[in-house]
Amino acid sequence: MSEDKPTVAIIGSGIAGLAATHILGEKYAVTIFEREATLGMDSQSISVPPCKGRVDVPLRIFNPRFYPLLTKLYTSTQVSFAPCSSEFSSSWITKEKGVAGYFKYSNLSIGKLGIPYFSLNLSPMNWLNSSHKYRPSYLKTLYSTVLHSVSLFRFFLFSPFYIGVRTGLGCKALTLGEYLKGGLIPYPKTFIYDLLYPMLSVVCTCSYSSLDAYPAKTIIDYYNTYGILTWFPNPFRTKLQYGGAHCRVTEGINSVCEKLSKRAVKCVFNSNVTEVIPGAKPLVKSKDGSVQEFDYVVVATQPHHASALLPQAKPELLEALKQWKYEHSCVYVHRCDSLMPSRNCDWSNVNIMVGPRTTGLDGSQCSIWLNRLDDTIPEDVYQTWNPAFKLEEDKILKYAEFTRPVVTMETERHCKVVKENQGSGGVFLVGSYSRFDMPLLENAVKSGKEVGELMGVSF
Numbered sequence: 001m002s003e004d005k006p007t008v009a010i011i012g013s014g015i016a017g018l019a020a021t022h023i024l025g026e027k028y029a030v031t032i033f034e035r036e037a038t039l040g041m042d043s044q045s046i047s048v049p050p051c052k053g054r055v056d057v058p059l060r061i062f063n064p065r066f067y068p069l070l071t072k073l074y075t076s077t078q079v080s081f082a083p084c085s086s087e088f089s090s091s092w093i094t095k096e097k098g099v100a101g102y103f104k105y106s107n108l109s110i111g112k113l114g115i116p117y118f119s120l121n122l123s124p125m126n127w128l129n130s131s132h133k134y135r136p137s138y139l140k141t142l143y144s145t146v147l148h149s150v151s152l153f154r155f156f157l158f159s160p161f162y163i164g165v166r167t168g169l170g171c172k173a174l175t176l177g178e179y180l181k182g183g184l185i186p187y188p189k190t191f192i193y194d195l196l197y198p199m200l201s202v203v204c205t206c207s208y209s210s211l212d213a214y215p216a217k218t219i220i221d222y223y224n225t226y227g228i229l230t231w232f233p234n235p236f237r238t239k240l241q242y243g244g245a246h247c248r249v250t251e252g253i254n255s256v257c258e259k260l261s262k263r264a265v266k267c268v269f270n271s272n273v274t275e276v277i278p279g280a281k282p283l284v285k286s287k288d289g290s291v292q293e294f295d296y297v298v299v300a301t302q303p304h305h306a307s308a309l310l311p312q313a314k315p316e317l318l319e320a321l322k323q324w325k326y327e328h329s330c331v332y333v334h335r336c337d338s339l340m341p342s343r344n345c346d347w348s349n350v351n352i353m354v355g356p357r358t359t360g361l362d363g364s365q366c367s368i369w370l371n372r373l374d375d376t377i378p379e380d381v382y383q384t385w386n387p388a389f390k391l392e393e394d395k396i397l398k399y400a401e402f403t404r405p406v407v408t409m410e411t412e413r414h415c416k417v418v419k420e421n422q423g424s425g426g427v428f429l430v431g432s433y434s435r436f437d438m439p440l441l442e443n444a445v446k447s448g449k450e451v452g453e454l455m456g457v458s459f
């Protein structure tokens, strides 16, 4: 049967390549080329016995309400997923004991509703129990708590309205840094660096300086569409919405990848593709010297890899791919309690740890309490992104490195160039980076859906 179908090579099997495989596999004979030894989405995962399936690294969660295409993809391929609480806490980074966390967000699940609530550290007892050298006076703690609350409400309620009006009037687009730190009443630094940026640096996997340069509208739209904003009774919204609970896949990520790639006729692993040559019949060149001809090629790698693969692409596309900004970071899976908040009562599913501003750290650290999210893992296991301290060697289970695209004021222009060049020389591009939005799983699936439409397959 597959011999009659036109052929497509998909280079890369992260979620974008896998979504494209499922969508295009309906009408095309798909061959996946992946440079890793397993499908890309599973390539960094880890077995934690006696847990049967492999644990996702990095752990990726989603909210069906705001990730409709990813949810459709998982549902149509029988991938099982279940709600998980997206509660998180913020604490100071320290090795000393007795320091109070200063913010806790939680989510009350009632049926399909996830009602958020947060608590700030106002308790004098918490403060008295804390002996940390960065501990401010109680009055200062009280003051910053009030500032955090007022600023959070201001940001969540007022920002969409303000940015919406500015966009409507055709004013110059602002970076997040310009929006927060400029204007008549700038946001307090304590709110920016102790609360908002730590949260966002985890969502975007990037530094505070990259957040400064993020387009303000992208972040505010994200909260408006995906996040907390939708849960607030916002007078500037015409429709009141409540967010459903966040979810995680409940089978091993290896099994998820198997299901998503079922429609591929062939998967070639350890196949470092070195070049894709556009043409009436595009060619795929691999490191082993082999050259294969296809009817179409879909490049599903990160943009800097795509630029290396496509030296013969149109100059404007090559330039846009080369200029895409990205950041490099790492994730450890481990058993070191020292990377969790100092006091056990501050432990949460997601634990954001923040360096006091005086230390000049350009980002936060985030530890996920894996066995709290997945009760099939019997003992304490954590996944820490961007650790601030060296881990004890014997407690490290896995180390993985990632690059993630960062959105800048130029990204919209680059995405336009990608869009204009889709299909040129039989080559298409997909990836969570390739559409102008937050580089999350949903955007990767959307990119696969859009390329599917261009190639005559709807999803």
Ligand SMILES: Cc1cc2nc3c(=O)[nH]c(=O)nc-3n(C[C@H](O)[C@H](O)[C@H](O)COP(=O)(O)OP(=O)(O)OC[C@H]3O[C@@H](n4cnc5c(N)ncnc54)[C@H](O)[C@@H]3O)c2cc1C
Pocket (backbone or CB within 6 Å): 011, 012, 013, 014, 015, 016, 017, 033, 034, 035, 036, 039, 040, 041, 043, 058, 059, 060, 061, 062, 205, 271, 272, 273, 274, 300, 301, 302, 305, 309, 331, 385, 402, 403, 404, 430, 431, 432, 433, 439, 440, 441, 442, 444
């Ligand atoms: C720490 C962290 C946490 C995250 N958490 C979340 C989350 O909770 N929710 C969420 O929605 N998103 C999250 N994300 C973002 C999400 O993981 C990415 O947006 C998504 O995985 C990107 O998928 P992709 O398919 O576009 O790219 P990738 O996953 O990078 O896939 C590209 C693939 O191409 C392969 N490749 C590259 N070059 C070649 C070559 N020459 N030949 C063959 N193959 C090649 C690579 O090996 C890789 O498998 C997180 C990201 C990070 C880093």
